[in-house]
Amino acid sequence: MEKIPCFNQYIQKSIIDNWDRDAFTDFKGQTLQYHDVARKIEKLHILFESSGMQKGDKVALCGRNSANWAVAFLATLTYGAIAVPILHEFTADQIHNIVNHSEAKLLFVGDVVATEIDPTKMPMLEGIVYIPDYSLVISRTDKLTYAREHLNEMFGKKFPKYFRKEHVNYYMDKNPDDLALINYTSGTTGFSKGVMVPYRALWSNFDFAMNVVGPHLHAGESVISILPMAHMYGMAFEFMFEFLRGCHVYYLTRVPSPAIIAQSFSEIKPKIIISVPLIIEKIIKKKVFPKIQNNRMRLLLNMPIIKDKIDEKICDQVSQAFGGAFYEIIIGGAAFNQEVEKFLHRIKFRYTVGYGSTECAPIIAYADYKTFVPGSSGRAALHMQVKIDSPDPANTPGEILCKGPNVMLGYYKNEEATKAVLDSDGWFHTGDLGTMDAGGNIFIKGRSKNMLLGSNGQNIYPEEIEDALNSLPMVVESVVVQRNEKLYALVYPDFDMMKNMGFNKDDLKTVMEQNRQNLNATLPVYSKIAGIEIHDEEFAKTPKRSIKRYLYS
16 A cells, blocks of 8 residues: 555645635635634644643534534644544434543534533533634533633733744644544434544545546635535535645535525535535426426427537536536435436536445545546545445446545444444445446445345345436435335425425325326336325435435335
8 A cells, every 4th residue: 555644734734835815714704714724723722732632532523514613623633633523413312422422522512502412411521612612611620611711811822923834733643544533424224333534534535536626626716515514525525625725615504505505606606516416406406497398498409400509508507506617516425316417417517426435534436527427426436446246246236345545444432333344355345236337337226225125036226216206297305115015105295396286185196196107117017116105294314415214114
């Protein structure tokens, strides 16, 4: 394996090289330049040191994306402590469990989380810090109380004239296998596990991004952070890479509604866009399809000479919806709807679909939009090896295995779970099923734990059925479940469309029954749907917008 450089040196270098550039902006709020970030990091280092924090101690962070969240995370790594980012969507009990399980000494909390948690249920904590201003919510040691009360005074004594570039001097990780952070999985199957991410995995993901996206994204350019930073996908590719590149990261500090996302794209015009499928699908299905799925447009699209010009115009309009200035949109985190993907490919939209997991911090596979094969999830990423555990990888789905510096150390305090996914040769068993063509392109078929067994032993991949169903009229999302050897589809319908068309419940049932018949006409006998059940509310989802299917099976 090649020599892996110290990761924290990249943080230090970026701060010094981009000293007077904008670093973080809370959308419609404060902006921190790189020197402001350095100053805040230094103050947090003084707080850590004065309160007795040791290298290797755990610091948990739980709150919505914000400039101050990013600073607290960077301060933790560059002090030599271990970060424990926690998704703010987790329940109070989940937060308590993660803080206790990780043995965190400090917990940084956002404004909403601060009102939901119960400090008495986290007895090992020495203090809770409020992310918006770094004030103390609770302190259980005199050292921490004193340090926070005298922080500005201590900073002034340490830097009596003024704080300069040459004062930036961070902890340098020496062993690539040293633990950098513990990331607890959102887990569509229930219980979260603490993924131990080493410094080598952070470096490897950064180096990958520098090689594939770096040439198209430069210091001073803008990006938008939509995905939660506490999730490895958002952390690696909407925060760490851009910060180390010298970019300006905008945070949508509240729940990113479609209106806010649209406004931010229009105003900020990001140079690269990282997204989960749901965001793209909603924009395409709500804003684009209604304009092009009328009889007049269908007629024009059947005329070859005119079709290309119309597709070009549609592509330009869709691009403008995302700000118009991006190199490409990278989609990942969940399955992408095939109807939407076919449409984007047809109009030559600049998109690609990647593949990863928290256990790989996160990247496993990727391809630039120019070489991306539609329907795939890219090819093995830089520094990574990928193989399919199947006698015929091109035609018979098998478990996707990967190996390389991105792979985690294991699950924190859970040897049994670690041994179940990391074999003796270092291959990580993803639990995903897929095929791989001769060009190395990976095609994901579904989760092995989601796979259903037909009455005659046939393998049924519910995600494939759901993808086809989600493309049918008035279906927003669906979950396919098995009951007594029969398959049923639970559907959350498009109630807005139902209302606009003046449909009642009986009309909706008629549409869904027609959908069932049309779907079954395309499916083999063993995977036909016996019935459709309508759900009045969206399905519960993980923060990366995967349906928590274990709640419905």
